Structure formats: C-alpha cells, structure tokens
Amino acid sequence: MNKRLQLFSEWLQEQHISFALITSSPNVFYLSGFYCDPHERLLALLIFPQEEPALICPQMETARVKQAGWTYEIIDYTDTDNPWQLLEHHVRSRNIAVERIAVEKSHLSLERYELLHTYFQARSWINAEEKLRQLRMIKEEKEIAVLRQAAELADYAVEVGVNAIAEGKTELDIIATIEYEMKKKGVREMSFATMVLTGKNTANPHGVPGLTAIQRGDFVLFDLGVIVDGYCSDITRTVVFGEATEEQQMIYDTVLRAQLAAIDASKPGVEIGNVDRAARSIIEQAGYGPYFTHRVGHGLGIELHEYPSMNATNTMPLERGMTFTIEPGIYVPSVGGVRIEDDVFITDNGAEILTKYPKELIIV
Incomplete structure (x- = not known):
C-alpha cells in the first residue's frame, strides 16, 4: 500500500x-x-x-x-x-x-x-x-518536481503571450496563440480558461476575454497555467502596450512592492494571515486599499484552488512543503488593473519562487 x-x-x-x-x-x-x-x-x-x-x-x-x-x-x-x-x-x-x-x-x-x-x-x-x-x-518532493515543470511551462506561455501583443489584436487572438504554442509543447490541458485582458477590462479580477482589441497605452493582463502529470501552475503578469502613464506606473509599483513583501513574509511558522496583511498594508498605505478586493492567494496542487486559503484571517502557520500562490492586485475601474502572481513553495528557510517570468514593468 x-x-x-x-x-x-x-x-x-x-x-x-x-x-x-x-x-x-x-x-x-x-x-x-x-x-x-x-x-x-x-x-x-x-x-x-x-x-x-x-x-x-x-x-x-x-x-x-x-x-x-x-x-x-x-x-x-x-x-x-x-x-x-x-x-x-x-x-x-x-x-x-x-x-x-x-x-x-x-x-x-x-x-x-x-x-x-x-x-x-x-x-x-x-x-x-x-x-x-x-x-x-504538504507536498512530497516528487510533487514539487512536477509543479516546477508546470511553472516553467507557465513562464513560457506568458512569454509567448507578451511577444504576440500588437495593436489591433484581440484578447482571444492572443489566447489562441498561447494555447497553440502550448499544444506544440505537449501540454494537453490548461489549469483553467486562459485569461488575457486589455484596457479597462483588466480592472475586473475575473474578467472574461473577448474581442476587445489592444490599443496603445493599455494594460494587458495574463492569467494562465498548465497541467503537468495532474498538477497545476498559475501565473499572472501585467504589461503595458505603448507607453505607461504616471498612474499606471504607480499602480504597478505598488502591486510589485506588495507582492515582494508577501513573499518575504512567507516563512515556516509564520501565520498565513500575516502574508496577506504584508501585501495589503502596502496597498492600503498607497491609497488603493478599496481596490484590492480578494485574498492574497490560494493553495495550489492537483487542483487550482486547494488548501491553504491565503486570507487575512487564517491563523494556520506555514509549513515546509506547502505550495500556494501570492497574487495581490489593484483594480481601478477608470484606469485598469494590475495583478502579479507567482507560485511559491515553502522550504526550511523561506519561499522558493517556482514561476520566474520577469516582474519589473515591461513596456511592449
């Protein structure tokens, strides 16, 4: 047995x-x-x-x-x-x-x-x-190895999507390119319906991609993942097409600082609620508190969303072997939204980041 x-x-x-x-x-x-x-x-x-x-x-x-x-x-x-x-x-x-x-x-x-x-x-x-x-x-070593493979493919999928951005292309155009390239890599199934949103659509955390065309000055948000040997990855990156406004840069910088703070707080023995609060406090201090409308992340493994729930009221301590996402976001209806998400594995010393696509603001 x-x-x-x-x-x-x-x-x-x-x-x-x-x-x-x-x-x-x-x-x-x-x-x-x-x-x-x-x-x-x-x-x-x-x-x-x-x-x-x-x-x-x-x-x-x-x-x-x-x-x-x-x-x-x-x-x-x-x-x-x-x-x-x-x-x-x-x-x-x-x-x-x-x-x-x-x-x-x-x-x-x-x-x-x-x-x-x-x-x-x-x-x-x-x-x-x-x-x-x-x-x-609590993941076994063989599970972590598979999650690393899934994260690597998710990184590549974002790279494909960013490289496919062009004025006039629709959200669904970009998704088609991503998923075609994933099939060529041997990926049979995505973790969930691939999300590419542009412009004001990015202000909806769970927006539905459609025929909206990319325009200069738009945020373009990618949220996607793949399944490898039964295990999911999940990554979000947000870029700007054309030129970023001062407000867009401010929102992006705030989300990035919040995400890095949450990653830094992710250590064995730390209460999960502290991870959420590490990100949330930075966003609140910047004046965007009402625009961060979800928990900081969720457990990840065989299912896209599993235990633990990375919310501010969870008093469970982090343990070695836990895998979860860290994905703070700011969503301003009149401007757009930014979310930065990584897959994290808790080691004896802290957090290992499985998804590695660059996080500094990319202007396409």
Missing part, C-alpha cells in the same frame, strides 16, 4: 470508521494515481481501516486504471450494471460492521448520499475532507 493510502487507513483506524468512500476525481487521483472525469458515472475509491482498498470505475476505464499502476481490486461495471449494488456486495463480503462511513461531504450529492443510506444504515457519516486536505497540503 502506498504511503498516502497507508496514512489515510491509519486515520480510519484512529477514528473507528468502518470504511471510506472517496468520490472526487482529485482525491481519487491523489490516493490511487488514477485520474478520470467519469461525468455522471460513479468513480470511487473504497478504503478500509485494515484491509486492502478497491477502486470502483466504469468498465471502459479498467485498462487505464491498470496502466496508472493500481494493483488492488478493481470493481468495474457496464452501463447496465448497478454500481451501488456491486459496492454493497463488496463491503458485505468483508464481514465488517458498518457503523461509521467517511465521505467527502462537499462533493457527495444528496442523491448519492440517499443511495448510500439505502444500502448502509450507518450510525454516523464522517467528513473525510479535512484529513485529505491536511495530507495534500
């Missing part, structure tokens, strides 16, 4: 849990090494306190499960089978008393809970997510 499954099984023993049914694709991947989007079909990992686990999947995925290195039992099913009956039969065959079941409460739908409740009248339902978040939050 791999280390991750072993640690999770030990937790089941400590909590006197009969079994766990893990159904979210990211957590199934984390524990088994197999990633799949099953759509409406059931994909689940069945984990016991002391016995070997089993993976439940559509029969069409069986070969891929084996290719991923899964060596334990596979409970596969066709579209005319009832996977829940197969699940019940497998659990009953273990001759265990089913009293406490662990599930991912934020992922398990009400419909699926009712199905489970029909087959297993457990006394209590335990949320497995907090334990899984704790396990996934």
Whole structure:
C-alpha cells in the first residue's frame, strides 16, 4: 500500500470508521494515481481501516486504471450494471460492521448520499475532507518536481503571450496563440480558461476575454497555467502596450512592492494571515486599499484552488512543503488593473519562487 493510502487507513483506524468512500476525481487521483472525469458515472475509491482498498470505475476505464499502476481490486461495471449494488456486495463480503462511513461531504450529492443510506444504515457519516486536505497540503518532493515543470511551462506561455501583443489584436487572438504554442509543447490541458485582458477590462479580477482589441497605452493582463502529470501552475503578469502613464506606473509599483513583501513574509511558522496583511498594508498605505478586493492567494496542487486559503484571517502557520500562490492586485475601474502572481513553495528557510517570468514593468 502506498504511503498516502497507508496514512489515510491509519486515520480510519484512529477514528473507528468502518470504511471510506472517496468520490472526487482529485482525491481519487491523489490516493490511487488514477485520474478520470467519469461525468455522471460513479468513480470511487473504497478504503478500509485494515484491509486492502478497491477502486470502483466504469468498465471502459479498467485498462487505464491498470496502466496508472493500481494493483488492488478493481470493481468495474457496464452501463447496465448497478454500481451501488456491486459496492454493497463488496463491503458485505468483508464481514465488517458498518457503523461509521467517511465521505467527502462537499462533493457527495444528496442523491448519492440517499443511495448510500439505502444500502448502509450507518450510525454516523464522517467528513473525510479535512484529513485529505491536511495530507495534500504538504507536498512530497516528487510533487514539487512536477509543479516546477508546470511553472516553467507557465513562464513560457506568458512569454509567448507578451511577444504576440500588437495593436489591433484581440484578447482571444492572443489566447489562441498561447494555447497553440502550448499544444506544440505537449501540454494537453490548461489549469483553467486562459485569461488575457486589455484596457479597462483588466480592472475586473475575473474578467472574461473577448474581442476587445489592444490599443496603445493599455494594460494587458495574463492569467494562465498548465497541467503537468495532474498538477497545476498559475501565473499572472501585467504589461503595458505603448507607453505607461504616471498612474499606471504607480499602480504597478505598488502591486510589485506588495507582492515582494508577501513573499518575504512567507516563512515556516509564520501565520498565513500575516502574508496577506504584508501585501495589503502596502496597498492600503498607497491609497488603493478599496481596490484590492480578494485574498492574497490560494493553495495550489492537483487542483487550482486547494488548501491553504491565503486570507487575512487564517491563523494556520506555514509549513515546509506547502505550495500556494501570492497574487495581490489593484483594480481601478477608470484606469485598469494590475495583478502579479507567482507560485511559491515553502522550504526550511523561506519561499522558493517556482514561476520566474520577469516582474519589473515591461513596456511592449
């Protein structure tokens, strides 16, 4: 049994849990090494306190499960089978008393809970997510190695985008160029929908790219990432096309100083809230406090947003092995917005920056 499954099984023993049914694709991947989007079909990992686990999947995925290195039992099913009956039969065959079941409460739908409740009248339902978040939050060396590769490709994607800037090109034109070049690099999937925004659109932190054409004097904001071997990167850079105004330079300089302060504050033992406040205080002192409208960052790994949440009220101390983004921003509706984002790994001594594309203001 791999280390991750072993640690999770030990937790089941400590909590006197009969079994766990893990159904979210990211957590199934984390524990088994197999990633799949099953759509409406059931994909689940069945984990016991002391016995070997089993993976439940559509029969069409069986070969891929084996290719991923899964060596334990596979409970596969066709579209005319009832996977829940197969699940019940497998659990009953273990001759265990089913009293406490662990599930991912934020992922398990009400419909699926009712199905489970029909087959297993457990006394209590335990949320497995907090334990899984704790396990996934501290990255292993092999995970860091993959995240470095993903960050390197994200750097290249920004470089492609910046080089593609030209007057009259639209946001979607630039995105098409970036994603075409990523495919040529072997990137099958971006971490999320690539964002390129220009002009006043940059004042919306989660703007939707469209047919807005780049004009001289515009901010151009890139927010993108790629997936490598199941792990995400996430980078944001903002440049100016043509010539920057004094206000644009002031906003950019403020965001850069805030981001560098947050990175400097990122050390083992430091409360996460202090990282947010390190950036926020600089932006507030410059008079732009109301225009920094989100937390300073988010955990990063198998999912684009995972634990820890890098917000001002989080008292959790940073630990070696945590990976997250640091991405302060200022968004002024009449002017535009600037965000600078890096992927960060906490080492024994401080923060290692995984994304390395230059951060000084670039005038294209």
